[in-house]
Amino acid sequence: MGLARAYAVALVGVAGHLIEVEAHVSNGLPAVIMVGLPDAALREARDRIRAAILNSGLEWPGNKITIGLSPASLPKGGSGFDLSIAVAILAASADAVTPVEIPGRAVLVAELGLDGRLRPVPGVLPAVVAAAREGIDTVVVAGQNREEAALVPGVTVVAATWLLEVVMWLRGGPRPVAFAAALEDSGARGGPGAGAAAAPRDKRPVRDMSEVLGQYEARRAVEVCAAGGHNLSLLGPPGSGKTMLAERLPTILPRLTRQAALEVTSIHSVAGTLAAGSGLISQPPFCAPHHTATMPAIVGGGSSSLIRPGAASLAHRGVLFLDEAPEFHRNALDALRQPLESGEVVIARQGMITRFPARFTLILAANPCPCARADSGGAGCDCSPATRRRYLGRLSGPLLDRVDVKVRLDPVSRTAMLGGHQAAENSAVMADRVEEARDRAAFRLLGTPWQVNAEVPGAELRKSFPLPPGALDLLDRAMELGQVSARGADKIIRVAWSLADLAGMPQPTARECNEAIGLWLGVPR
Amino acid sequence: VSQPCPGGQFSKGQFSQGQFSQGQRPSQDEAVARATLTYLAEPGDARLARLVADRGAIAAVEAIRAGWSPDHGEPGTLWDGGDDARRAAVRRAVERWRTRLADVPDPVDLAGLRERGIRIVCPADPEWPSGLASLGDERPYALWVRGSVRDLAAACQQSVAIVGSRAATAYGGYVAAELAASVAAAGWTVTSGGAYGIDGAAHRGALAGRGTSIAVMACGVDRSYPAGHEELLDDVAAAGAVISEWPPGRSPTRLRFLVRNRVIAAMTAGTVVIEAGQRSGALSTARHARDLGRILMAVPGPVTSDLSAGCHAIIRDWQAILVTSAPEVIEGLTGVRPGHAAVSPRRRPVPDDVPVARAPRDQVTIADRERAALDGDAAAVLDALPARGSLSTDEIAVRAGLHPRIVLGALAMLRVHGLAERVDGGWRLGPRR
Numbered sequence: 001m002g003l004a005r006a007y008a009v010a011l012v013g014v015a016g017h018l019i020e021v022e023a024h025v026s027n028g029l030p031a032v033i034m035v036g037l038p039d040a041a042l043r044e045a046r047d048r049i050r051a052a053i054l055n056s057g058l059e060w061p062g063n064k065i066t067i068g069l070s071p072a073s074l075p076k077g078g079s080g081f082d083l084s085i086a087v088a089i090l091a092a093s094a095d096a097v098t099p100v101e102i103p104g105r106a107v108l109v110a111e112l113g114l115d116g117r118l119r120p121v122p123g124v125l126p127a128v129v130a131a132a133r134e135g136i137d138t139v140v141v142a143g144q145n146r147e148e149a150a151l152v153p154g155v156t157v158v159a160a161t162w163l164l165e166v167v168m169w170l171r172g173g174p175r176p177v178a179f180a181a182a183l184e185d186s187g188a189r190g191g192p193g194a195g196a197a198a199a200p201r202d203k204r205p206v207r208d209m210s211e212v213l214g215q216y217e218a219r220r221a222v223e224v225c226a227a228g229g230h231n232l233s234l235l236g237p238p239g240s241g242k243t244m245l246a247e248r249l250p251t252i253l254p255r256l257t258r259q260a261a262l263e264v265t266s267i268h269s270v271a272g273t274l275a276a277g278s279g280l281i282s283q284p285p286f287c288a289p290h291h292t293a294t295m296p297a298i299v300g301g302g303s304s305s306l307i308r309p310g311a312a313s314l315a316h317r318g319v320l321f322l323d324e325a326p327e328f329h330r331n332a333l334d335a336l337r338q339p340l341e342s343g344e345v346v347i348a349r350q351g352m353i354t355r356f357p358a359r360f361t362l363i364l365a366a367n368p369c370p371c372a373r374a375d376s377g378g379a380g381c382d383c384s385p386a387t388r389r390r391y392l393g394r395l396s397g398p399l400l401d402r403v404d405v406k407v408r409l410d411p412v413s414r415t416a417m418l419g420g421h422q423a424a425e426n427s428a429v430m431a432d433r434v435e436e437a438r439d440r441a442a443f444r445l446l447g448t449p450w451q452v453n454a455e456v457p458g459a460e461l462r463k464s465f466p467l468p469p470g471a472l473d474l475l476d477r478a479m480e481l482g483q484v485s486a487r488g489a490d491k492i493i494r495v496a497w498s499l500a501d502l503a504g505m506p507q508p509t510a511r512e513c514n515e516a517i518g519l520w521l522g523v524p525r
Numbered sequence: 526v527s528q529p530c531p532g533g534q535f536s537k538g539q540f541s542q543g544q545f546s547q548g549q550r551p552s553q554d555e556a557v558a559r560a561t562l563t564y565l566a567e568p569g570d571a572r573l574a575r576l577v578a579d580r581g582a583i584a585a586v587e588a589i590r591a592g593w594s595p596d597h598g599e600p601g602t603l604w605d606g607g608d609d610a611r612r613a614a615v616r617r618a619v620e621r622w623r624t625r626l627a628d629v630p631d632p633v634d635l636a637g638l639r640e641r642g643i644r645i646v647c648p649a650d651p652e653w654p655s656g657l658a659s660l661g662d663e664r665p666y667a668l669w670v671r672g673s674v675r676d677l678a679a680a681c682q683q684s685v686a687i688v689g690s691r692a693a694t695a696y697g698g699y700v701a702a703e704l705a706a707s708v709a710a711a712g713w714t715v716t717s718g719g720a721y722g723i724d725g726a727a728h729r730g731a732l733a734g735r736g737t738s739i740a741v742m743a744c745g746v747d748r749s750y751p752a753g754h755e756e757l758l759d760d761v762a763a764a765g766a767v768i769s770e771w772p773p774g775r776s777p778t779r780l781r782f783l784v785r786n787r788v789i790a791a792m793t794a795g796t797v798v799i800e801a802g803q804r805s806g807a808l809s810t811a812r813h814a815r816d817l818g819r820i821l822m823a824v825p826g827p828v829t830s831d832l833s834a835g836c837h838a839i840i841r842d843w844q845a846i847l848v849t850s851a852p853e854v855i856e857g858l859t860g861v862r863p864g865h866a867a868v869s870p871r872r873r874p875v876p877d878d879v880p881v882a883r884a885p886r887d888q889v890t891i892a893d894r895e896r897a898a899l900d901g902d903a904a905a906v907l908d909a910l911p912a913r914g915s916l917s918t919d920e921i922a923v924r925a926g927l928h929p930r931i932v933l934g935a936l937a938m939l940r941v942h943g944l945a946e947r948v949d950g951g952w953r954l955g956p957r958r
Binding site for chain 2: 411
């Protein structure tokens with residue numbers, strides 16, 4: 001008969017909250033009562049825990065057991081509480097010969113198998129980050145989660161394979177050593193959903209911009225977007241290289257800073273798309289949802305206790321590529337407006353609000369017409385002009401308002417195919433230039449809330465960063481002639497700044513402005 | 526006092542209208558009498574207008590209060606009832622006016638209203654808009670004014686009415702606001718009716734142009750009609766005036782809007798109609814403007830739009846001037862094109878180096894010296910452009926011997942000037958080559 005306390009972590013989005021797990025063993029009819037807003041998966045824990053304790057050769061107290069999870073108001077879900085509940089029950093049970101002493105500054109995060117094995121769970125990284133923030137110095141996780149947990153500095157990671165190991169340690173025995181390598185049977189790997197989604201990351205072939213032949217405008221557009229954080233729209237017939245270019249944008253983006261890498265890895269950890277042993281994600285992620293994706297798949301969703309990040313968050317600090325953009329569901333596209341505006345997704349459910357960071361570079365790709373036959377408009381395409389206009393009209397105005405660069409791609413010409421190789425720069429050269437450009441922009445924008453040119457509002461751009469006389473002559477003329485709208489002019493100026501940053505100029509001259517106009521007017525409307 | 530007064534009490538000489546000359550403030554009694562008339566009769570009542578013209582406002586009010594009857598009139602004057610039919614008509618008119626006697630505040634508290642920011646302007650006031658004189662017997666008895674304008678006459682000296690449908694399209698609203706903003710910025714007062722749609726857009730545009738705006742209401746100036754325009758009307762009052770022929774507190778009726786329109790037309794130099802349907806109230810303003818000899822202008826819309834059908838009709842049938850921009854409106858009003866020396870309207874200067882028979886100036890074939898003005902890079906790119914088919918930026922770069930970055934900037938310049946165009950497959954010479 002007794003009371004014991006252990007600590008675990010509940011996740012709301014990617015924010016961890018320390019949870020006190022209390023177990024009270026008292027006289028009464030044998031029963032396990034769980035209080036504190038557990039969800040269905042967590043309720044199932046009692047059967048798993050009972051089996052795990054018995055199969056570990058430990059004693060299950062045959063009394064009334066009350067388990068409290070506090071703060072009680074926070075919804076809790078998932079299987080990561082198993083270990084902490086099991087240990088708390090054992091510590092509260094006075095029958096044991098040697099008492100289980102739970103160190104006050106330890107957090108236990110692992111699922112239990114019926115055989116008493118510790119299983120990995122998603123979201124270990126943000127959980128350990130939260131624990132560290134609360135002053136916890138020791139975390140106990142499953143062996144497969146060891147590397148992920150060890151990404152957080154200043155926390156001792158105890159990785160175990162069996163519940164018995166943990167219990168022996170808490171009774172004063174040796175610290176467990178996870179023989180993770182010995183357990184590499186297929187069933188024990190990764191968290192839920194890890195296998196399929198994570199695999200492509202490891203197998204992703206090395207891509208390079210030098211593989212893109214010709215397409216000067218498109219290459220330049222991708223470079224500008226990388227430098228200025230602009231969103232990009234690619235319009236062109238199949239085979240013109242839209243996907244190829246989009247996939248290569250991450251290769252010229254700067255590597256993630258440690259802070260950004262932690263954010264990105266946390267999101268992927270919660271989503272369960274982090275491969276075991278992959279460590280910190282330091283390359284900007286690339287996420288390309290299929291056009292049948294639903295709104296929750298794009299921005300995230302789920303039941304109140306377990307909300308998963310969507311593609312927009314998985315692309316955080318990286319690239320979100322929407323191929324065949326007009327084919328996406330309208331509501332899925334429109335849901336992107338909030339993250340494009342604020343850099344985060346806010347999902348409201350009964351009683352709680354979950355936030356996921358989602359600051360990404362958006363690339364929209366579209367065929368000029370729904371029939372998508374090669375070289376649309378020419379032979380083979382029988383779409384009427386109205387059909388073509390309607391097709392592209394499916395992209396809503398507010399979404400396109402967030403796109404600074406639009407380029408039109410054409411099938412690669414034979415000359416470019418044959419002779420383009422020597423001209424094509426590789427990703428490393430472009431990445432250097434992009435990084436310098438980003439540094440230059442960040443320096444200029446010191447003291448402002450913005451970091452890249454794309455984030456600067458048009459009014460602010462004109463007020464705080466006026467251009468030298470003469471730079472905008474052509475733009476003024478184009479506006480007079482009605483070829484460029486006021487909104488379009490803001491975008492052109494923003495892109496001109498990125499071009500100047502790339503060229504190492506203190507500010508755009510007529511040359512950069514004209515090139516920006518060229519990129520803008522290159523798309524027939 | 527219901528007892529009939531003897532007709533001789535109102536002798537013609539005593540209250541002749543000549544007693545107030547323009548430019549001299551009317552007496553307090555005159556102002557109170559005119560205020561009382563606005564309570565008693567609907568504006569545009571010719572019979573009352575003649576009575577007032579003949580005997581003066583003070584005597585007219587006294588006569589109505591006393592229940593004057595034509596039976597007591599002096600033979601051979603307006604006060605003479607004449608034949609039986611006319612006598613009966615006059616009697617009915619007096620009856621009509623007398624029914625509202627109970628409505629008249631006693632006394633009419635002009636000082637109190639002035640504290641609420643409302644004043645009355647009478648025809649004898651120096652600030653009485655001179656244009657209203659053209660209304661003859663239908664001119665207002667007085668105008669109630671709420672707003673910052675100190676001199677209504679001066680504000681109306683250079684003014685234009687912009688009116689149109691309440692159910693305006695985005696196009697109409699946009700044009701109204703743009704026109705109003707530009708003419709207001711050029712110093713013209715924009716007058717309209719304060720309604721939803723074109724009226725509201727015109728007021729908003731005038732305010733945005735930091736100009737003066739006048740809203741002519743069909744209800745008391747203290748009322749906000751439509752209610753959704755309360756804030757707008759307050760803004761108009763702050764930057765101009767909200768005026769009405771009806772006394773404070775009166776609500777609008779359908780007929781009052783039509784009666785009101787003659788004032789809008791009369792007090793402005795011209796009227797611009799934007800988006801009026803075939804039966805739009807704006808056409809009544811247009812009709813008044815035409816009949817009063819004011820300049821009538823209309824903004825065209827799509828010929829398929831029912832909302833612009835009225836505009837097209839007055840252009841065709843009433844020779845309204847077709848206007849599309851603020852300079853054209855000002856040109857229509859003054860006969861002078863803004864920014865130009867006075868020329869007779871609708872005659873454009875013809876550049877001497879362009880043969881007149883050619884296309885309009887904006888579309889002439891590029892002159893050789895314009896080609897020469899292009900910088901070297903742009904000229905090289907222009908030479909590299911194909912007339913048929915298309916070339917990609919990379920191919921043009923090879924042909925012109927320039928870096929693609931330079932080519933893109935040069936293409937932008939050529940594209941803006943119509944010398945290059947983007948087609949499926951790349952770039953080629955533009956329509957102006």
